[in-house]
Amino acid sequence: MVGRKTKREFGTFWSFLAFVAVVALWTIPALGPGVIAVLSAFVVLYCLFQAPTWCCASTRKNEFCRNNANGILLGCHIRQHKWQKLKMAFREQRAAEALRKMLSNISGVAASLSAVAGTISASAATVTLLVK
Known part of the structure; x- marks a missing residue:
């Protein structure tokens, strides 16, 4: 039986394993682009809403929040921080600040690069699917 800690660790890193699988699937021409598009979309959604990162919201002292976030x-876990980061991503003035904060640590960089690569992969697979 798999323990709770093992499930949690696998749950934390499944998207990064899926990202490696997407890269490997591009080398297999017999596999259809639909599978790659769906798996890439899962990678992007995971990076945007579940990947383990730091919060990086602004605190009252204008510092980065170092709590764990999803x-x-x-x-x-602080209610204001949840909405603050989401608002920062969609406001023109704050988007650059949100990007700078997210790229300030290694987990944020890994999640951001995986999201960008997954978006490019999903787009390419969708175009390939539509053209064929």
């Missing part, structure tokens, strides 16, 4: 767009 995903690039969501904040930590």
Whole structure:
């Protein structure tokens, strides 16, 4: 029987394993682009809403919040931080600040790069699916 800790660790990193699988699937021409598009979409959604990152919302002292958060767009357990990060992503003035904060740590960089690569992969697979 798999323990709770093992399930949690696998749940934390399944998207990064899926990202590696997407890269490997592009090398297999017999596999259809539909599978790649769906798997890429899952990678993007995971990075945006579930990947383990720091919160990075602004605190009262204008510092980064160092609490653990879920995903690039969501904040930590503090209610104001959840909405603050989501609002920062969609406001023109704050988007650059949100990007700078997210790229300030390695987990944010990994989630951001996986999300960008997954978006490019999903787009390419969708175009390939539509053209064929």
